[in-house]
Amino acid sequence: QEWEDGQRKGKSKVVCGYPLSIFFIVVNEFCERFSYYGMRAVLVLYFKYFLRWDDDLATSIYHTFVALCYLTPILGAIVADSWLGKFKTIIYLSIVYAVGQVAMAVSAIHDITDSDRDGTPDSMTFHIVLSMVGLFLIALGTGGIKPCVAAFGGDQFGEHQDRQRRTFFSVFYLCINGGSLLSTIITPVLRAQECGIYSKQKCYSLAFGVPAALMVVALVVFIIGSGMYYKAEPQGNIMLDVCKCIGFAIKNRYRHRSKQYPKRQHWMDWAEEKYDKLLIAQIKMVLKVLFLYIPLPMFWTLFDQKGSRWTLQATTMDGNFGALVIQPDQMQTVNPILILTLVPIMDSLIYPLIKKCGLNFTPLKRMTVGMLLAAIAFVCAALVQIQIDKTLPTFPSTSQSQLKLLNMGSNSVTVKLPGNDALILPAAQVYPFINNSEIVENQAITFVGFTDYFLVYFRFVNGMKTAVNVSTAAADFGLIEPFYYSNYSQIKNGKATFTLRSGSQSCEYSTNFGFGSSYTFFIHSTLVFGSNCQDSVTAVEDIKPNSVHMALQIPQYFFITAGEVMFSVTGLEFSYSQAPSNMKAVLQAGWLFTVAIGNFIVLIVAELAKIPKQWAEYVLFASLLVAVCVIFSIMAYFYTYIDPTEIEAQFKKKINEDDEDDKSKPGKAEVEMVKRDSIKCHDEYDKATQTKM
Numbered sequence: 049q050e051w052e053d054g055q056r057k058g059k060s061k062v063v064c065g066y067p068l069s070i071f072f073i074v075v076n077e078f079c080e081r082f083s084y085y086g087m088r089a090v091l092v093l094y095f096k097y098f099l100r101w102d103d104d105l106a107t108s109i110y111h112t113f114v115a116l117c118y119l120t121p122i123l124g125a126i127v128a129d130s131w132l133g134k135f136k137t138i139i140y141l142s143i144v145y146a147v148g149q150v151a152m153a154v155s156a157i158h159d160i161t162d163s164d165r166d167g168t169p170d171s172m173t174f175h176i177v178l179s180m181v182g183l184f185l186i187a188l189g190t191g192g193i194k195p196c197v198a199a200f201g202g203d204q205f206g207e208h209q210d211r212q213r214r215t216f217f218s219v220f221y222l223c224i225n226g227g228s229l230l231s232t233i234i235t236p237v238l239r240a241q242e243c244g245i246y247s248k249q250k251c252y253s254l255a256f257g258v259p260a261a262l263m264v265v266a267l268v269v270f271i272i273g274s275g276m277y278y279k280a281e282p283q284g285n286i287m288l289d290v291c292k293c294i295g296f297a298i299k300n301r302y303r304h305r306s307k308q309y310p311k312r313q314h315w316m317d318w319a320e321e322k323y324d325k326l327l328i329a330q331i332k333m334v335l336k337v338l339f340l341y342i343p344l345p346m347f348w349t350l351f352d353q354k355g356s357r358w359t360l361q362a363t364t365m366d367g368n369f370g371a372l373v374i375q376p377d378q379m380q381t382v383n384p385i386l387i388l389t390l391v392p393i394m395d396s397l398i399y400p401l402i403k404k405c406g407l408n409f410t411p412l413k414r415m416t417v418g419m420l421l422a423a424i425a426f427v428c429a430a431l432v433q434i435q436i437d438k439t440l441p442t443f444p445s446t447s448q449s450q451l452k453l454l455n456m457g458s459n460s461v462t463v464k465l466p467g468n469d470a471l472i473l474p475a476a477q478v479y480p481f482i483n484n485s486e487i488v489e490n491q492a493i494t495f496v497g498f499t500d501y502f503l504v505y506f507r508f509v510n511g512m513k514t515a516v517n518v519s520t521a522a523a524d525f526g527l528i529e530p531f532y533y534s535n536y537s538q539i540k541n542g543k544a545t546f547t548l549r550s551g552s553q554s555c556e557y558s559t560n561f562g563f564g565s566s567y568t569f570f571i572h573s574t575l576v577f578g579s580n581c582q583d584s585v586t587a588v589e590d591i592k593p594n595s596v597h598m599a600l601q602i603p604q605y606f607f608i609t610a611g612e613v614m615f616s617v618t619g620l621e622f623s624y625s626q627a628p629s630n631m632k633a634v635l636q637a638g639w640l641f642t643v644a645i646g647n648f649i650v651l652i653v654a655e656l657a658k659i660p661k662q663w664a665e666y667v668l669f670a671s672l673l674v675a676v677c678v679i680f681s682i683m684a685y686f687y688t689y690i691d692p693t694e695i696e697a698q699f700k701k702k703i704n705e706d707d708e709d710d711k712s713k714p715g716k717a718e719v720e721m722v723k724r725d726s727i728k729c730h731d732e733y734d735k736a737t738q739t740k741m
């Protein structure tokens with residue numbers, strides 16, 4: 049250890065107690081996360097609008113990609129810990145990653161296959177294949193390097209630099225969120241630009257190209273720091289050794305199941321006949337942590353719904369913040385913004401304050417509180433949903449029909465529908481009507497879709513005896529025959545001015561469209577062209593504008609992010625500090641694997657539960673997390689913190705002493721010695737594992 053610390057000191061300059069080398073690692077992480085989140089931000093829209101996939105296919109491929117990104121860390125960790133070492137693994141996989149990003153950018157250039165120059169690609173297969181190859185390489189790269197970069201950063205600190213290492217992990221998390229915040233703001237703006245050689249299209253190639261460039265920058269920055277890093281050597285195919293050792297322990301235990309064989313302290317001790325005691329002790333440390341990970345995916349199940357359920361919830365809300373109009377998917381940027389504020393506040397204020405109060409707020413306690421905060425966030429989401437549900441239009445059920453009665457005349461009329469009381473419909477009025485008897489085939493038109501958030505739907509009904517043309521400054525919506533109606537058209541929300549024209553005569557009608565609304569405009573028979581036609585058009589709300597403000601989502605974002613800071617930032621450091629030296633990246637990968645499982649749970653629960661009320665689904669998720677949290681706190685209570693370096697040092701010392709002994713006493717009763725060693729090593733292990741939750 050001293051030698052290793054010496055190596056660290058010799059390699060990198062120390063600035064304010066921190067090795068300079070970590071500067072390159074955090075800048076690398078910033079650029080890499082910019083690249084990843086920037087590409088991810090526009091991915092679904094690329095599938096939908098460029099590759100022309102439907103919503104379901106786009107969503108499934110998107111989630112599969114995200115899950116793959118959190119499965120590949122295992123591969124990266126194995127390669128790093130047992131073969132290439134973390135440094136080389138990061139370099140090689142970053143190259144794979146950058147190639148993947150470039151492939152994505154190229155796949156989004158429509159001109160490549162647009163031989164008829166009509167603005168759409170002629171061979172979609174080329175674009176699909178190239179983008180899928182690109183995504184596969186990106187998943188391999190981003191997932192592969194993820195456990196290595198965090199663990200490699202941790203490696204730069206010596207045994208006695210726990211405090212600095214903890215700060216490093218906090219800064220590391222800030223960089224992740226700094227990079228993702230910038231990119232999720234920038235790449236949607238780039239995508240909205242128009243570009244192309246022969247014809248102009250939405251610029252997905254630029255939105256993917258900039259993340260590709262950032263990945264190259266990340267790689268270059270990491271290489272520049274090369275001379276300063278402490279590079280721990282890989283220690284053989286450790287994963288294979290671990291699997292063989294566990295397999296042998298199980299087999300050996302099974303072979304000696306009769307009562308005549310004395311019990312051993314731990315089932316892994318049954319591997320002692322064949323395997324190194326140090327390896328057995330290291331496996332015990334890893335298994336203890338992995339066991340503790342079992343309930344953790346539930347946290348990620350809730351956490352990752354920010355990008356799906358919460359974004360969909362935002363589509364039914366009002367995003368008008370005065371000077372700023374927020375898109376539903378842009379609400380997600382609240383998460384990194386809060387991370388950037390909360391991490392420093394927690395580190396420099398809340399945690400020290402708790403410590404001053406004499407409370408031992410251990411990592412596992414923090415993670416438990418983090419889980420509870422996430423559950424509270426979902427309760428907030430449920431409350432918001434209840435508010436939204438109150439404002440949603442009533443749609444006909446499967447056994448009902450919806451009618452809209454329009455009185456286009458200038459006198460009121462009495463309407464009698466079979467099975468219903470007569471009603472008086474005044475002149476120029478519209479009456480929405482849900483009928484229990486199926487008068488017409490059941491159908492309801494709903495206009496949902498967050499990609500069209502800024503668009504609202506409208507149609508005109510012409511109550512005049514002459515045909516009327518409807519247009520705005522930007523578009524012509526065509527001619528509407530007398531006593532007939534137009535199809536629904538889309539227009540940007542906000543103020544709109546329509547010009548109604550009949551022959552050479554015209555008049556203007558202005559109105560305001562709220563988010564998510566839909567209108568039928570009824571042109572009265574009494575309209576006189578050439579005058580103000582504002583009073584001669586009646587606007588009927590088919591769907592009311594979203595009235596619950598998006599700001600109401602801020603509390604749920606606050607709680608989930610506070611939960612993330614306590615759970616995720618702490619978990620990242622916990623996974624590093626509790627891992628044996630040769631299995632640090634493996635445990636980081638195990639940590640990320642819980643994220644992948646959490647994402648799969650979202651898909652499974654959403655598919656299986658099929659809860660009709662969204663607020664009830666939020667409450668279900670919150671309750672599940674509270675239940676899991678109780679189990680986790682019990683498991684955490686029995687967990688004893690270890691200092692892997694100390695345990696390993698004691699084992700190594702013991703093994704050296706034994707080697708000396710063996711040289712001086714050849715042929716002595718070996719079995720006795722193994723027993724004695726075993727007891728002594730257990731004592732050492734127990735001494736080093738005394739702190740509880």
Ligand SMILES: CC(C)C[C@H](NC(=O)[C@@H](N)Cc1ccccc1)C(=O)O
Nearest residue numbers: 224225228229380383384387616643
């Ligand atoms: C939690 C991840 C497994 C780890 C981390 N993610 C974050 O820190 C998120 N807060 C980032 C983010 C940004 C924008 C929108 C959603 C999430 C990571 O990516 O390493």
